[in-house]
Amino acid sequence: MAVNPDAPRLSRKTLDGLPERARPLVRPGDVPAGVLHLGLGAFHRAHQAVYTELAIARAGGDWGIVGVAPRSMQTVRQLAEQDCLFSVTSLSGAETRTRVVGALAGVRHAASDPAAVVALLADPAIRVVTLTVTEKAYQLDPATGRLRADDELVADLTTDRPPRTIPGLLVRGLRARYAADAGPIALVSCDNLPSNGQRLRRLLDQALQLSASADATRLAEWFRRNVSCPSTMVDRIVPASTPDTLATAASELGVVDLAAVAAEPYRQWVIEDRFPAGRPAWETAGAVLTDDAGPWERLKLRTLNGVHSAAAYLGALAGRQTIAEALGIPHLTDVLRRLITEDVAESFTPPAGVRVPEYGDEVLGRFANPVIRHRTIQVAMDGSQKLPQRVLHTIADLRAAGRRPRWSALVVAAWMRFVQGRADDGAELPLDDPLADRIRQALAPTGGAPDKVVAALFGLAEVFPPELAADEEVRDLVVEWLTALSRHGVATTLAGAA
Numbered sequence: 001m002a003v004n005p006d007a008p009r010l011s012r013k014t015l016d017g018l019p020e021r022a023r024p025l026v027r028p029g030d031v032p033a034g035v036l037h038l039g040l041g042a043f044h045r046a047h048q049a050v051y052t053e054l055a056i057a058r059a060g061g062d063w064g065i066v067g068v069a070p071r072s073m074q075t076v077r078q079l080a081e082q083d084c085l086f087s088v089t090s091l092s093g094a095e096t097r098t099r100v101v102g103a104l105a106g107v108r109h110a111a112s113d114p115a116a117v118v119a120l121l122a123d124p125a126i127r128v129v130t131l132t133v134t135e136k137a138y139q140l141d142p143a144t145g146r147l148r149a150d151d152e153l154v155a156d157l158t159t160d161r162p163p164r165t166i167p168g169l170l171v172r173g174l175r176a177r178y179a180a181d182a183g184p185i186a187l188v189s190c191d192n193l194p195s196n197g198q199r200l201r202r203l204l205d206q207a208l209q210l211s212a213s214a215d216a217t218r219l220a221e222w223f224r225r226n227v228s229c230p231s232t233m234v235d236r237i238v239p240a241s242t243p244d245t246l247a248t249a250a251s252e253l254g255v256v257d258l259a260a261v262a263a264e265p266y267r268q269w270v271i272e273d274r275f276p277a278g279r280p281a282w283e284t285a286g287a288v289l290t291d292d293a294g295p296w297e298r299l300k301l302r303t304l305n306g307v308h309s310a311a312a313y314l315g316a317l318a319g320r321q322t323i324a325e326a327l328g329i330p331h332l333t334d335v336l337r338r339l340i341t342e343d344v345a346e347s348f349t350p351p352a353g354v355r356v357p358e359y360g361d362e363v364l365g366r367f368a369n370p371v372i373r374h375r376t377i378q379v380a381m382d383g384s385q386k387l388p389q390r391v392l393h394t395i396a397d398l399r400a401a402g403r404r405p406r407w408s409a410l411v412v413a414a415w416m417r418f419v420q421g422r423a424d425d426g427a428e429l430p431l432d433d434p435l436a437d438r439i440r441q442a443l444a445p446t447g448g449a450p451d452k453v454v455a456a457l458f459g460l461a462e463v464f465p466p467e468l469a470a471d472e473e474v475r476d477l478v479v480e481w482l483t484a485l486s487r488h489g490v491a492t493t494l495a496g497a498a
């Protein structure tokens with residue numbers, strides 16, 4: 001299905017012709033900007049933008065969002081053509097609901113106009129910055145927490161050229177804010193990383209030091225006193241939009257929306273309440289404000305995201321296109337349930353009142369939603385950046401308690417087979433990962449022998465901490481699973497395990 005490019009577009013002009021139930025709660029332009037958001041992908045549009053629009057509609061406040069696309073000019077162009085309007089379709093088997101969201105007050109393109117973003121960071125009206133920039137933007141060594149500055153970031157921090165990296169952009173903006181005396185601000189990471197706020201703070205602290213200038217000490221002091229980095233747990237399944245997404249939106253709206261996104265109905269946001277210059281009343285939109293998001297982050301990363309990655313790697317190897325289709329592999333749901341109850345639930349203390357097996361069952365129900373066509377390949381990408389917090393932390397905590405991480409080792413083995421690039425039927429699998437070259441180099445001399453593959457990939461220090469790589473029991477488990485997967489494929493391995 002494709003939309004007719006000549007049909008009328010979603011815009012302020014066409015808003016009044018929309019079905020009543022599809023109209024935005026806020027009109028863009030009516031609410032001045034107070035939030036700057038970096039990363040204008042589908043997830044932001046279906047998550048923070050929805051919460052913020054609801055919060056403005058229910059509790060008021062000048063909290064319109066200026067959305068910044070770091071790279072994609074297409075997103076910026078499409079949204080600009082639509083007066084920053086876009087729709088979110090909630091999809092469940094039972095119903096399809098499409099509503100236009102009016103939270104965006106403006107859009108910018110960082111790659112071609114970084115100065116505009118720096119100026120916004122120095123604007124006193126902007127009091128909250130939210131980020132969805134994916135795991136790989138947080139360039140910290142997992143073992144030491146030290147900044148891993150590549151040439152691009154070093155150039156951003158030590159020269160006057162327009163910044164190209166996210167930390168470079170933020171440092172430049174914070175400097176400008178300090179110089180302009182534009183007041184305190186909260187920087188809110190909405191990426192799927194544990195202690196994402198602390199990570200962001202550590203990253204910026206070190207980046208500010210690297211960019212040292214004459215007033216470095218005062219700048220560091222200003223940063224300490226005026227900038228908060230609350231941690232958050234974000235949750236909503238939002239697959240990349242497809243021509244089908246746009247066609248559904250067009251038929252629900254009666255106009256074409258090239259920035260449409262579709263998502264599951266479920267959404268959750270847990271936010272540490274540390275905002276020195278105020279914030280949207282997100283609690284009125286259902287967000288949970290807390291003083292420690294840590295247990296929620298662990299719950300979600302290890303259960304939802306860990307199991308998601310497991311379904312993605314095993315599903316892709318078995319030739320399944322979507323997560324829901326992957327759950328149809330015989331025995332996979334049983335194995336995922338054992339991963340949840342025998343490994344994940346034993347690895348940490350959940351938030352008060354939450355039982356991990358029940359939360360896990362709810363997650364499996366969400367994954368089984370057949371109308372959310374979330375591609376296994378999409379969830380599988382950037383595995384080197386995702387594996388630590390989704391699976392390896394579970395393994396480390398189980399080991400510390402003297403337990404055997406049987407099912408988590410299967411997920412590691414599935415990733416190791418996935419990165420070798422062939423599905424069980426021989427079809428090619430893409431390796432979309434910032435460490436792709438390193439992974440290929442490590443694999444080259446192994447000839448695909450499971451013990452050699454495991455030894456070679458355990459050598460990637462960015463992914464596997466030294467204690468884990470040296471743990472023979474874990475290594476033997478992973479080799480055992482990888483041998484089974486390589487010899488017999490996913491279906492037989494699962495049938496033998498369940």
Ligand code: CS2
Nearest residue numbers: 234235236237305308378379
């Ligand atoms: C997924 C997440 O793509 C992925 O790696 O696991 O994007 C997942 O859909 C979200 O975290 C759900 O909140």
